[in-house]
Amino acid sequence: MAGTEILDTAVVGAGPYGLSVAAHATARGSRTRVFGTPMKAWAEHMPMGMKLKSEPWASHLSDPRDSFTLREYCRLEGLPYEHGVPTPVETFVDYGRWFQRQAVPDLHECDVRRVDREGREFTLELADGSSVRSRSVVLAAGFLPFPRMPEALVGLTAPRVLHSSAVNDLAAYDGKQVTVVGGGQAAIEIAVLLDEAGADVTLVARTGALRWNSLPGPLPATLWERVRRPESGLGPGYYNKVLSDLQVVFRRMPKDYRMEVVRKTLGPEGSWWIRDRFEKSFDAEHARTGTRITAARPQGDRLVLELSGGRELEVDHVIAATGFEVEVRRLTVLGDELRGAVRGLRGPDGPPELGARFDSSVPGLHMVGLAAAATFGPSMRFVCGAAFAARTVAPRLPR
Numbered sequence: 001m002a003g004t005e006i007l008d009t010a011v012v013g014a015g016p017y018g019l020s021v022a023a024h025a026t027a028r029g030s031r032t033r034v035f036g037t038p039m040k041a042w043a044e045h046m047p048m049g050m051k052l053k054s055e056p057w058a059s060h061l062s063d064p065r066d067s068f069t070l071r072e073y074c075r076l077e078g079l080p081y082e083h084g085v086p087t088p089v090e091t092f093v094d095y096g097r098w099f100q101r102q103a104v105p106d107l108h109e110c111d112v113r114r115v116d117r118e119g120r121e122f123t124l125e126l127a128d129g130s131s132v133r134s135r136s137v138v139l140a141a142g143f144l145p146f147p148r149m150p151e152a153l154v155g156l157t158a159p160r161v162l163h164s165s166a167v168n169d170l171a172a173y174d175g176k177q178v179t180v181v182g183g184g185q186a187a188i189e190i191a192v193l194l195d196e197a198g199a200d201v202t203l204v205a206r207t208g209a210l211r212w213n214s215l216p217g218p219l220p221a222t223l224w225e226r227v228r229r230p231e232s233g234l235g236p237g238y239y240n241k242v243l244s245d246l247q248v249v250f251r252r253m254p255k256d257y258r259m260e261v262v263r264k265t266l267g268p269e270g271s272w273w274i275r276d277r278f279e280k281s282f283d284a285e286h287a288r289t290g291t292r293i294t295a296a297r298p299q300g301d302r303l304v305l306e307l308s309g310g311r312e313l314e315v316d317h318v319i320a321a322t323g324f325e326v327e328v329r330r331l332t333v334l335g336d337e338l339r340g341a342v343r344g345l346r347g348p349d350g351p352p353e354l355g356a357r358f359d360s361s362v363p364g365l366h367m368v369g370l371a372a373a374a375t376f377g378p379s380m381r382f383v384c385g386a387a388f389a390a391r392t393v394a395p396r397l398p399r
Ligand SMILES: Cc1cc2nc3c(=O)[nH]c(=O)nc-3n(C[C@H](O)[C@H](O)[C@H](O)COP(=O)(O)OP(=O)(O)OC[C@H]3O[C@@H](n4cnc5c(N)ncnc54)[C@H](O)[C@@H]3O)c2cc1C
Pocket: 012, 013, 014, 015, 016, 017, 018, 019, 035, 036, 037, 038, 039, 040, 041, 042, 046, 047, 051, 052, 053, 054, 058, 059, 110, 111, 112, 113, 140, 141, 142, 143, 144, 186, 333, 368, 369, 370, 381, 382, 383, 384
């Protein structure tokens, strides 16, 4: 039974988007509480030792006065904050937790087990057995509900087969034979970190050749450089700049176009700063590009992978760094009835259909972050989109 207290807004998820929305909503007088462990996805569902791909200036959480930026945190802590110097994940986690302490006073450090609608309110059932009512809900659950597994690995279980979002401490893989699937930064970085942790790693990627981004130009750029190739949170150039800054225009595009752009923009690409480390350890035998896993079968404690081209690999673990697929049906934190009322762009097998204020088809239920990428564009997949999301959704929340 929910208590008598009724919040204006319950934010589910304490990552960069949830914390930013809560900072703005709280400042506007909305009685807002965030549920979840601050920065949990970054602390527990990404590999330790990872570095951010985004530039520091594109990695700020957002508060109304821009007081609690990554720049400010690094200044206070005496940490490097420099264009072209990647931020360690540990620094980013600490930054997010500091941001929470400064800007988001009302936090319940507990996962939400289920959200249901009761009349015009929502009930949140929490993992600690308590429950709470709220007039609106902002779902800021990030990428964890949406791991995408290659078909050949579906049905195989942990710890032999894992999605990259289930991998954190790589020390346990010392001496193991591991195949990492994927050709993007997550796959490349996990492969390198595993190799450095003492594992025997093979990368298997469908792409014929790995792609790498380039060292960013110096900032501040000259006027000519800024005109020729403007910088944006999504990278340099006009295309990225438009996608990064014109989310409102993007939402007005036809839905099939939007989904295609989100699927294709910023495809798999390794970061310039990890390329040397990768190429030092991964020869053609250990970096099998143009290859896919066609089937996999357990063999004792190990796993046999059948690869396109007819070869087989016997390994201890497979880690699929194969990205995420947003589908309404995977939002299982929403009770069946509530989830059934959320309209998807392709029914329940597609991303949610959202309005101009990140509002779903259920009045009072908003969604930010990755779930909003098919509506507002690829910036919603990155921290740099949090300011737009928070500034857009906060004025719409009850007070
Ligand atoms: C390996 C990897 C590297 C990345 N690197 C970058 C990068 O360098 N720069 C960048 O901008 N983006 C990067 N991203 C994308 C990044 O995930 C997003 O930018 C960012 O996390 C979005 O913030 P969020 O708050 O939407 O999601 P998240 O950070 O995923 O936060 C959502 C939070 O909600 C919590 N949650 C989920 N369900 C519940 C529940 N039921 N109850 C309570 N809490 C819940 C989760 O535990 C999580 O902590 C990376 C992603 C991955 C996977």
